[in-house]
Amino acid sequence: MSAGTTDLGWRGVGDDSEEVTRAAGLRLARSARLLVADLLRPRRGAVALALLILVVENAVMLTGPLLVALAVDTGVPAALDGRPAPLAWAVAGYAACGLASAGLRAAFLLLSGRLGQDVLLELRRRVFRHAQRLALEWHESYTSGRLISRLTSDLESIDDLLQQGLDGLLGALLSLAGITVLLLLIDPVLAGVVLAGFVPLALLTRWFQRRSRASYRLTRTWVARVIVQFVESMNGIRAVQAYRREARNESIMEQLNDRYRDANADALLTLSWFVACVRAVGNLTLALVLLLGALRVTSGALELGALTAFLLYLRRFYDPLDQLAQFMNAYQSAAAALEKLASVLETPIGVPEPAHPRALPASVRGELTFDRVTFAYPRAPERLVLPEFSLTVPAGQTIALVGETGAGKTTLAKLAARFHDPATGSVLLDGVDLRELADADLRRALVMVTQEPFLFSGSLADNVAMGRPGASPAEIAAAVDAVGADFVHALPEGLDTDVRKRGGRLSAGQRQLVSLARVVLADPEVVLLDEATSSLDIPSERAVQAALETVLADRTALIIAHRLSTVAIADRVLVMGGGRIVQDGTPAELLASGGDFADLHAAWQDSLR
Template identity: 65%
Template sequence: MSTTDEEQWRGVAAEDVEELDAIVGARLQRRSRVLLGSLVRPRLGTGLFALLLVIAENALTLAGPVLIAVAIDTGIPNALDGDTAALAWCVGGYLGSGLGAAALRFAFLKVSGRFGQDVLLDLRRRVFDHAQRLSLSFHEKYTSGKVISRLTSDIDSLHDLLEDGLDGLLTAVLSVFGIAVVLLVLDPPLGLLVLAGLIPVLWVTRWFYLRSRHAYRGTRGAIAKIIVQFVETMNGMRAVQAFRREPRNERILAGLNDEFRRANKTALDVMATFTMTVRLVGNLSLALVLVIGAVRVVNGGLELGVLTAFMLYLRRFYDPLDELAMFANSYTSAIAALEKISGVLEERPTVVDPESPVALPAAGTGRAVTFAGVEFRYSPAGPVVLPEFDLTIPAGQTVALVGATGAGKSTLAKLVARFYDPPVGTVALDGVDLRAVADAELRRAVVTVTQENFLFAGSVADNIGLGRPSASRAEIEAAARAVGADEFIRALPDGYDTDVRKRGGRLSAGQRQMVAFARAFLADPAVLVLDEATSSLDVPTERAVQRALESVLADRTALIIAHRLSTVLIADRVLVVEGGRVVEDGSPEELIAHPSGGRFAALHRTWLESLA
């Protein structure tokens, strides 16, 4: 269920929940069918070819019992009289139909397999690409574990449907209809008796579909919670082991496993009831046909070969109904999975690329940043973070933001980087509203370095090169030297070619931060945002970075958020933010020397005392 769907439940009276569940359920199914149709439609030709192959295969398979009946009633008696032609034709035809059916089965599996894999690859690509395009606000509320669940277990459910379910469905439907026609032709009274048994089968099939649909929604939600728990635990393994959280994690996972077990038990109970009913009806029909047919054979009203063929067909008539059950099982599981996947695909970015972008004016190394009447909150029902905020940062100025946690400093950085759009007011670069700037141009103009810097598995050079993919090796190394990272990089086992491993785990926190700095400097942005970017550096490294910052930030617009005043003091201007408002504004020297004192002066005194 997407965020939009979940919001429909809020404020709903208990007596209306069932009705709302039905409405939402119908909407989810419709959305899932639309998604499935969009995946199948481009490959309709391949699907129809697979259908023709399975029709031909079933036609050859249905010929077998007829040939056996002819052999019993005509071929064998003629052979006893010395004429073996009819029996030879029956035997040859049976072998030929068997070989032809096998060849067609081989071709069908190849074609249907390619069809299924194409659908799955398309869906996996859609989900991955769409998730990358969604705004930061989506990823902050929708955990990575849920996205992984969509790309793994949910797509696996669709894989089961396409690989086995469709094959079973086509074979079962063609067999049931084909055999029904043959039974009516062989003996209408017995054929009608068999078809009467379909009435309870159709009823229980409808019951099975309705019940299993709800059951499999529960299994998809339960397995997603388990994957989320796994991902969260593995990502936080250091904290888990440091604070001995293993027992609590085990209790949480045990509870989630129990929820998954109950959901699966419900689904299996429904499946077992359906299968039992179908087999019961099939066995009763088989017994009735055998008794009635035997009486008619004894009385001369039915030939033995016809009864034999009828029994063979009847066995094949009810066996495919089990295949229909398996298909219904796979289908309801896949539809439940598609409901989850389509919910992700239905999400829309809250920060969108403009249809008619406006180019930023030509400028030097820096650009002016302007906040005009900005009001911002992270959700419509959330608290106001910035109440009517106004600020102008001239091009080339380095501004430091200080203040207590939650004052709104990081929010300002996110707005400048356009991770969010303010619902009221504008954030502009050189007078151009960020909403009018093409995303690619904005990412070249504004680069953010955060405290939680992220490195990808690969070499140090590759991670620095993300700042500008076209950069040469010499430019990458120059960027590293500019921030003082060259020395420690060359000391690594393979220098710039050293694999930093997952999340940069081979490097220390300070080293990862230095690589992130080099990446940002290589990008050569007009506006550089440093959000607690020096918090992971030790004192000697921080001093080296500050020396590099003084030269790299020259004539470049910079926004520095830091609690360390040693970093703040290199700024041209300091803004003290409180409750989303600027309460002090001036150079570091002016604010420190303020005659009546102030918040920044108090922070500075506290910092000096901490150094004593």
């Protein structure tokens, strides 16, 4: 998808589709619950301690109205009779409960806050670690904006839940349970009136759960699309400005923002109806209890202090219901976010590392073998890119792969780099199947240089050192000099110069020389070059060509080339078509024999005139 061209009719892959079937929704919900359980399992001790503090705090808090009843029914009459001690003890007890409740509240908030942040940290680590291991096709279909949404807005929703999770849910449930027991002990008749109100409350809660879950799934979907549109527009800002795309992008963003606003409005409307109905039930119940309680006091069936305590408890009874409503609102939003995150974490790694890896021979030679390999991309499994391909590249030999677009050249390089595994057959390095090698061993022995090398923000030295983290400044400088990157000496701070985002401070040719310096520093046995000079001007191409002679010396190399000037340094040329080798020989032999390579070479020569 081009920058800034999001289609409002687009359906995301898997977890971002607007419509979720009931079966898929249940599966995602179960995955989310399992994820939470897995995150909390190592922190069982902290959770148990937080629960203990919460239970004690609720017990202390529930003692307060009983002390009020004691003061009204016993302390005040005793004080009127000249015995102030009972009233004094009741007042002192109430004050002690208040202080203890405040201390326990502070301890609980500190512990639960730390626990929540630990869970968020672990979740963020897992998503980032897992996303880096997923297949390239997943990243190509699952846009960076959606992944950013997972790690920002979705985690913020979970953070909101964790901040009130134990308190909002467990604290409210403990309060409800404790108050219910006390109401039954004080006066079963009035307690029965209160419990009768649970029938409409249960129906309201069930409705709220269903409606809000659907609403918050939509909010997570639309905020992801807003972020996708923003990220694509900013990443493609050159194309946006060059083609005067601003107005169209603003129109698309406006529509996405409207959808996101509407989804949030629907979620808030659902919450407001739920809270309003809960409070209406609570207020009606309180009025009825006040009427019946007054009648029971006048008839002598209930003490005034007991009614006072009952009403105080009843007032506190509906406060937890408000907390539950707020918790459920945060929970539905976080549950939808957890479903999105769980779907990412459940995505299988494209090329899993072997459980019991084999070691490469002590001295790696660099022989690369494709043994009856077949391959089709997951997005089009019916179309075999490589029907059945076999090739051996002897150690130290440089082979150039040429052919029309779609012939299978880049696919071979991706299989050799183990970005994918073949459907059948195997790719071997010195006789060892790549699927049996540890990733670290493979990356030390084989390096791929792409058409557009990626440089990270930071110093040029740091970018070169990606080839071998921990290399000394002298080794980094030697690698830069080996590829003839003389431009480094003209930079303001030399190797310490910040290359800026994506290496924007450097030209395309300079970025490619940096990527070749990485190869020299890494010193692999096998080098894969995918169109390494296709986007360069003639002077830059010549500089890179000169560097390639140094980089490829005494190494096994596969060069994918459209510009046939690169082919001149190859020992052998393979012309590919339809996933098969149609010509094989030295550059001179193929030019002399005619055929596809001679035609490609003639077309290339004509393009230079």
